[in-house]
Amino acid sequence: xxxxxxxxxxxxxxxxxxxxxxxxxxxxxxxxxxxxxxxxxxxxxxxxxxxxxxxxxxxxxxxxxxxxxxxxxxxxxxxxxxxxxxxxxxxxxxxxxxxxxxxxxxxxxxxxxxxxxxxxxxxxxxx
Numbered sequence: 223x224x225x226x227x228x229x230x231x232x233x234x235x236x237x238x239x240x241x242x243x244x245x246x247x248x249x250x251x252x253x254x255x256x257x258x259x260x261x262x263x264x265x266x267x268x269x270x271x272x273x274x275x276x277x278x279x280x281x282x283x284x285x286x287x288x289x290x291x292x293x294x295x296x297x298x299x300x301x302x303x304x305x306x307x308x309x310x311x312x313x314x315x316x317x318x319x320x321x322x323x324x325x326x327x328x329x330x331x332x333x334x335x336x337x338x339x340x341x342x343x344x345x346x347x348x349x
Contacts, residue, residue, distance in 0.1 A: 243250050250256075269276040288295075309315040318324055328336070 239249065239251075241252060243252055243255075
């Protein structure tokens, strides 16, 4: 079969969102929203009804995930730092988002101040 005979264009009468439910001022995709909402409600209700069992189960899941995937956390952080350094030193890091004539909305000092404030805020949040 040659490449010229392959047709990747599909024709359908389906319109995106035609099966959605509109209620409470929201446009909800039926299976996605309701299955997720039911699972979340079951989890929250189960956690509220059995807090000590939920705590031990979640502590066990946390301990297992940390012991099983500690290498992923370390390598992921290192690869991300390496990626950021590559963006700094490679020519692709000079690409200006928004086009050649785009100007930043905030000064460099403002960016550092926002990053510092966000870092302090998250530090206080999880301290």
